[in-house]
Amino acid sequence: MPTGGARRIWRGLVRDYGPYLPLSPYLFVVLFPFYWMVITAFKRDNDLYNLTTAPFWFKEPPTLAHLDLLLQHTLFLTWLKNSIFIGVCVVAITLLLGLPAAYALARMRFPGSQSLSIGMFLSYLIPPALLFLPLSQLVRGLGFTDSIWALVAVYPSFTVPFCTWLLMGFVRTVPREIEESAQIDGCTRFQAFRMIILPVIVPGIITAGIFAFTLTYQEYIYALTFISASANKTIAYGVTTDLIRGDVFYWGSLMSGALIGAIPVAIVYAFSLDHFIHGLTAGALK
Amino acid sequence: MARLTRRQFLGAAAGTAAAGAFPHVWIRPSWAQGKEIRILAWSHFVPAYDKWLDQWTDEWSSKSGIKAVIDHVPHLQIPAKIAAEVATQSGHDIVQLVGSGAEKWSEALVQIQDLADKVGKKYGGWTPLAENYSQAKDGKFHTLPDFFIDFPGLYRKDLWTEIGMANGPDSWEELHQGGMKLKAKGFPVGIGLAHHDDSRASWRAIMWSHGASEVGKDGKTITYNSKEMRDALKFMRALYKDAMTPEVLAWDDASNNRLLASGRGSWIHNPISAYRSIEGQNKDLASKIFVSLSPKGPAVRRSFANCRAYGITKFSKNQDAAKAYLEALTDNYREGAKASTGYNMPMLKAFAQPPLPIISEDPKLKPLEQDADYHFTIGYPGPFSPAADEVYQQFIMVDALAQYCTDKLDLEAAVKWAEEKIKAVYAKFA
Numbered sequence: 069m070p071t072g073g074a075r076r077i078w079r080g081l082v083r084d085y086g087p088y089l090p091l092s093p094y095l096f097v098v099l100f101p102f103y104w105m106v107i108t109a110f111k112r113d114n115d116l117y118n119l120t121t122a123p124f125w126f127k128e129p130p131t132l133a134h135l136d137l138l139l140q141h142t143l144f145l146t147w148l149k150n151s152i153f154i155g156v157c158v159v160a161i162t163l164l165l166g167l168p169a170a171y172a173l174a175r176m177r178f179p180g181s182q183s184l185s186i187g188m189f190l191s192y193l194i195p196p197a198l199l200f201l202p203l204s205q206l207v208r209g210l211g212f213t214d215s216i217w218a219l220v221a222v223y224p225s226f227t228v229p230f231c232t233w234l235l236m237g238f239v240r241t242v243p244r245e246i247e248e249s250a251q252i253d254g255c256t257r258f259q260a261f262r263m264i265i266l267p268v269i270v271p272g273i274i275t276a277g278i279f280a281f282t283l284t285y286q287e288y289i290y291a292l293t294f295i296s297a298s299a300n301k302t303i304a305y306g307v308t309t310d311l312i313r314g315d316v317f318y319w320g321s322l323m324s325g326a327l328i329g330a331i332p333v334a335i336v337y338a339f340s341l342d343h344f345i346h347g348l349t350a351g352a353l354k
Numbered sequence: 355m356a357r358l359t360r361r362q363f364l365g366a367a368a369g370t371a372a373a374g375a376f377p378h379v380w381i382r383p384s385w386a387q388g389k390e391i392r393i394l395a396w397s398h399f400v401p402a403y404d405k406w407l408d409q410w411t412d413e414w415s416s417k418s419g420i421k422a423v424i425d426h427v428p429h430l431q432i433p434a435k436i437a438a439e440v441a442t443q444s445g446h447d448i449v450q451l452v453g454s455g456a457e458k459w460s461e462a463l464v465q466i467q468d469l470a471d472k473v474g475k476k477y478g479g480w481t482p483l484a485e486n487y488s489q490a491k492d493g494k495f496h497t498l499p500d501f502f503i504d505f506p507g508l509y510r511k512d513l514w515t516e517i518g519m520a521n522g523p524d525s526w527e528e529l530h531q532g533g534m535k536l537k538a539k540g541f542p543v544g545i546g547l548a549h550h551d552d553s554r555a556s557w558r559a560i561m562w563s564h565g566a567s568e569v570g571k572d573g574k575t576i577t578y579n580s581k582e583m584r585d586a587l588k589f590m591r592a593l594y595k596d597a598m599t600p601e602v603l604a605w606d607d608a609s610n611n612r613l614l615a616s617g618r619g620s621w622i623h624n625p626i627s628a629y630r631s632i633e634g635q636n637k638d639l640a641s642k643i644f645v646s647l648s649p650k651g652p653a654v655r656r657s658f659a660n661c662r663a664y665g666i667t668k669f670s671k672n673q674d675a676a677k678a679y680l681e682a683l684t685d686n687y688r689e690g691a692k693a694s695t696g697y698n699m700p701m702l703k704a705f706a707q708p709p710l711p712i713i714s715e716d717p718k719l720k721p722l723e724q725d726a727d728y729h730f731t732i733g734y735p736g737p738f739s740p741a742a743d744e745v746y747q748q749f750i751m752v753d754a755l756a757q758y759c760t761d762k763l764d765l766e767a768a769v770k771w772a773e774e775k776i777k778a779v780y781a782k783f784a
Contacts, residue, residue, distance in 0.1 A: 112635075119616045292431050296392070296394065296445075296446070303421070309397055312397070313398060315628070315629075
């Protein structure tokens with residue numbers, strides 16, 4: 069039988085740490101790939117392929133060789149800059165097009181508005197593998213072949229429908245009466261949109277921006293199709309081009325690339341987390 | 355010091371990111387530049403080869419006055435890239451065909467028989483493999499063969515010595531006998547039985563070595579349903595059960611490399627890339643790995659060649675420059691083969707004569723001098739036709755084999771299953 073003191077300690081442990089127990093399987097599933105990524109990025113190849121030891125830690129001293137290969141012998145930093153630049157441009161275009169469209173579809177009644185909003189969402193469901201051929205024609209027509217502008221032009225084709233759909237939910241959460249009051253006080257519809265709707269749906273805008281950025285950041289097929297020159301590649305495309313060579317995978321450098329590539333996304337999420345969660349739940353509740 | 359708010363930080367970060375990335379916007383795209391040729395090539399297994407090719411191309415550019423630029427992409431993504439370029443009639447002047455696809459894209463490529471004749475004459479003629487691979491259905495070259503990737507045997511000499519076969523297996527039957535013993539010691543044989551290049555290559559080597567094939571020499575008569583095919587299937591099933599592990603059913607192209615690199619594999623059927631990468635990682639293990647000819651079967655010794663060839667796109671505005679580039683590249687084949695550390699195998703008869711760069715100098719690789727004599731490609735013994743290519747692409751024969759090996763189909767059902775599918779594909783192209 070446990071003594072009174074031991075029972076108290078046990079109760080304290082259960083009280084303090086018990087709530088974390090249900091979380092632990094989730095945390096394991098979510099964090100294990102990152103853990104694997106980190107140790108592989110610094111593991112020697114010899115150690116990585118050694119099946120005689122436990123694979124979850126280092127048997128040989130860690131190495132920076134994979135990082136060196138990635139940073140010194142590939143154009144990784146250029147790809148990173150390209151990805152960020154394209155992501156920022158696409159977010160801007162997406163919000164510029166998506167916000168007015170979401171407002172119109174959520175607020176205005178006009179023939180076909182219902183089917184238009186459903187059609188917009190359905191267009192997001194068309195797989196890129198079907199669209200890349202017609203979009204190739206478009207890119208060529210615009211004169212953007214083998215330029216990062218090709219991706220800036222093409223990526224909104226999937227971010228705008230999705231984000232418009234997302235933003236429609238946020239616009240609908242804003243009571244119509246507030247907007248009408250503003251109009252009674254002399255605002256035009258555009259002023260009401262700018263001064264009333266936009267500030268209220270900031271969490272939604274941030275959520276849509278984050279989605280647009282991450283969707284763009286991880287895209288592969290369009291980048292592969294429209295970009296050839298190494299200096300114009302994005303991270304997802306460039307890393308696989310240079311670090312997967314037929315049946316030879318440079319695992320350490322691939323993982324280093326994935327790790328560094330994840331940092332900008334992690335920063336965006338970390339600093340917008342409150343808005344992001346608020347945005348998601350607000351949209352969901354509506 | 356004033357505290358930085360989150361909003362200020364995000365604003366500053368976004369501004370810095372945009373400013374940092376801005377100069378890249380002004381990289382001049384290809385369409386804005388002057389006369390030049392662009393080449394679409396795969397990311398070679400050996401990075402040093404790409405380095406050599408890029409450097410050689412720069413030198414050629416300065417000599418010829420024609421700017422040539424190479425874009426490297428992974429070989430599995432080349433078909434999608436070519437499809438997009440053919441659809442828009444714009445893109446690279448020269449595209450590299452990797453394995454399958456040469457026949458499929460022949461309509462979109464310039465017929466270059468004149469160039470093939472000129473180069474062939476200079477270097478003793480093309481090997482039958484090269485002719486089979488690059489000649490389209492009009493009997494003319496639409497691509498210029500560059501090199502082929504061979505499939506020899508890579509074995510652990512120390513392990514095979516322990517069982518009294520110091521030179522590794524010379525025949526598939528020896529592989530079976532030795533593999534059984536080595537699997538029992540914890541060192542299985544590794545041949546993929548899944549949807550990836552190596553599986554369909556190795557299975558074709560085994561099939562042909564048993565005298566079996568999917569189609570006859572005419573490229574029309576389906577010959578899959580034969581005694582030889584049954585023998586080959588029975589052999590492979592026995593090899594799978596006795597000398598391999600079920601993990602091969604889920605393999606990709608890198609898996610057999612990993613098996614060998616882990617020190618757990620006793621023999622794999624793979625190009626020397628597996629050996630080369632181990633050399634860079636684990637010198638001790640690499641010293642135990644030796645290279646042998648692809649095993650011979652009861653009928654003959656045959657292995658699979660994964661070919662690489664260049665085609666000039668019909669939409670190219672600089673076709674003469676592209677031809678000049680390809681001719682000069684072929685003239686420098688030996689330098690390239692050297693840079694590939696013996697990976698590139700010749701498709702011109704003069705280059706196939708020993709001494710071969712690197713290969714003839716390295717006692718371990720010396721057996722590969724003979725590879726040009728017994729390697730064949732998709733559709734063998736018939737021509738490399740679109741139908742043969744589709745059978746290859748659909749993994750029909752690998753799927754039949756895997757179902758038989760895992761007892762999902764019995765022998766007769768597996769033969770019937772594959773034969774029907776092969777016939778349907780060939781009927782589509784008849």
